Amino acid sequence: MSDTTSSGPMLAADGTPLKTSLARALRRQKLRALALIAPLLLFVVITFIIPIASMLLRSVENQIVSNTIPEATAALESWDSNSDTAPDEAVFQNLFFDLYRAAEAKEHTKLGTRLNYEQTGTSSLFRTSGRKLDKVGEEWQDPIEDIAPALKDGETWYAIMSGTGGEAVLEARRTLWNQMVPGQFEGDVGLTLSGEIAAMLPLTTAAYADWAIFEALEEERNVSKRDPWEAVYAALGLDMRDADVVAAVNAYDGPHAADLQLIAANLDQLPDLTLREAFADLDEDWLDPEVWQTIKIYSPNYTSGYFLNAVDMEKGPDGAQVRPENQQIYNKLFIRTLWMSLVITGSCIILGYPVAWLLANLPMRTANVLMILVLLPFWTSLLVRTSAWKVLLQQQGVINDILVWLGFVDDANRLILMNNATGTVIAMTHILLPFMILPLYSVMKTIPPSYLRAAKSLGATNWTAFWRVYFPQSVPGIGAGSILVFILAIGYYITPEIVGGTDGVFISNRIAYHISSSLNWGLAAALGSILLAVVLLLYWLYDRIVGIDNVKLGG
């Protein structure tokens, strides 16, 4: 032992401190282990965790309203949602330009569809109004072009609007476009706005910038040669309603100032139409405060609306409220799904337990034959088995025919065994039975038969021996089978759809409807999230009451 080693840290063979060397070796080991499970981990993350997370997110996401009509929703902030009149002109003016942009990009119908889930009629309101906004713009375009024919020409407009100092306006409008259609509007517009015009004619500049960005980046045309859309003329007319603007225009000496001054001198030829009236002309529903309530309630980026809908409630102006009784369905379906899954689990235990016992106790050769009988349906397609049940259960089906032939049932009063809850329970019990029998069997296989013999030789009756000695040892199998069957049953879709009729369908049938038919994915996601939460909650309860350690899938 030399002094040098005892005073410094302990060193490994290569001279590094032993502690570091050890840590490095351990880290390498961990990394290797991680690398081994990496494929599985990646697979689980990509195919399981990310979809679930995105589903959870979808159930609260609601950016579409504020992204599509941003300025109208901002202006709507000050409107009282309990008011019994529609908002004032300022909101309609913003709506006009927002909706105009949305209609050009064909985004307004998406918003209409989204809001139609909450307020019936919004879909056609947005669709038809969006189409007719050009007509509203023409109210201004026609007189303006009559007064100043030079403004018919896109090149005149380009000359008026071009300059320097207005870059901020263009970028602000670009941000709005990109909010509506992410990432579509990058690149050079081929226009630099005049700061002077932007300050003097704010609406016109904004509308022109909107048009230029769309024309250059979406339609890929040269902005300097093209005629702007109708909304720009409407904006000019609206700008000119301000006396200060008129004064500024008269003092202006930039390009084509004469044309602008011509318009300022002939204001009496411009329509004195308000946009509120214009929208009311398009569709009187625009004056319905309920439409605006819905827009305002759903203008935040995240909403609890889908979750409220999923528990038979709705978002009103004063917060959550219960839906009218004739629209309540989801709570009933959730309760029915849980209850019927319990019934199915129970009947699986009752039917599966004796079979599993037989399997575990018969001689190997017979047990194997029996096992094949259990597994054969398990290997058959779910759809085939369900359709087979249809043939068996229907009123003119095999079971009813036999019962009638035997005289148990009158021909006129055949049993209704399907298109109701009974059909679902029968078919699903059969389909899920193997998931009960297999864990039960593997647990029973490990219970030594000598225990029963010992109990009997100590004086127990057959029943006591079974109930006090055998059954408690098989409980972990029942637990495992029940969890499997119950959780599978709660999410079942195809069997209830085929044999469930009206009172035998589950919540998953509604989820499927909203995914593939109504396209209300937010609501489907909310329903799915609630179902997931319920399953996790039940699992937790099971763990608390029975203990998850008591579940065995095998010896």
Next chain:
Amino acid sequence: MNKIKIVSTVSALSLVAGMAHADGHMASDMTLVSWGGAYQQSQINAYTDPYTAMNEGVSVTWDESSAEAVAKLRAMNEAGNITWDVVDVVAADALRLCDEGLAMEIDADEQLAAAPDGTSAEDDFGDLLVGDCFIPQIVYSTTFGYRTDMVPDGVAAPSNICDVFDLETYPGMRALEKRPINNVEWALLCDGVAKDDVYDVLETEEGQERALAKLDTIKDSVIWWSAGADTPQLLADGEIFMGSTYNGRLFAAIEEQGQPIGMMWDAQVFDLDGWIIPEGLSDERKARALDFVYFATDTQRLADQAKYISYGPARLSSAPLVGKHASLGIDMAPHMPTDPNNAANTFLYNYEFWADYRDDIDAKFQAWLAQ
């Protein structure tokens, strides 16, 4: 003689089609989406077989996903990978796809063939051009069929839509589709609402309740179907006395399988089925899709399809060309929903109304079903 004529028409048309779309390179693979079954087979016989015979090297893949086309196209669009080229959908779905920006807008006069007599495509299709993206193909109807051997003795066979609601004269089970569309219209019609007022009444809360109350009178005798094949099967098994389904399904059950089923055309609801081209295809694929659609929706092709299935061609100019069934040899015209004898009392699916009210009334309908 006849054959020569057809061949020459085909080649003349293909020449026109070729001229219209020859510019630019076209993709050689095409994925078509349809409904499967006899309907898809009729499209293969009438459209794709002649098309691939004319365009060597073009291969067609079929996907039987039309029932979930809207949801799947939306998912494809979100994933940024559209794998379909031409999709067969009902008009209501075409309207929704158009609204969602998932289908390409079509200029009928520019992109579809004119009629042989020179009538423009827009006039030839007429009102059937629903929305901006829809390329009509067939007119089908949802109507009732009944078991002829289950009609009670001494009673005339059902011939009026309200016989569906008359359990006393016509006892027995019925099959209705598990959705409000069509059912609520029929209910109101039989509750004394005039045909022209049906949608005005349905717009109101009271009208919706009235329709459900009428349906309530037969609720215990109804089996609710969700697949078009259900009703023919239920009829064939004698499970139901009468049921609604698509007229082509009933035609197949009656004429091809010889089931004792009668048609009750009264108050049949016309609906349209046709093509859309998804938005966001590459230029080559778009050119191929347009070329195919130009060919597949011309006057002769639409008339040809009616040889295989009893759906009416969507073009006015195709109607006189409808001939006999390809294998049964029977005249197809009397089996078309548009035949004057069948179309005495009809409804046209109200697209605007259902686009708005679908979710609302469906919620109430489902709540009512679950009661």
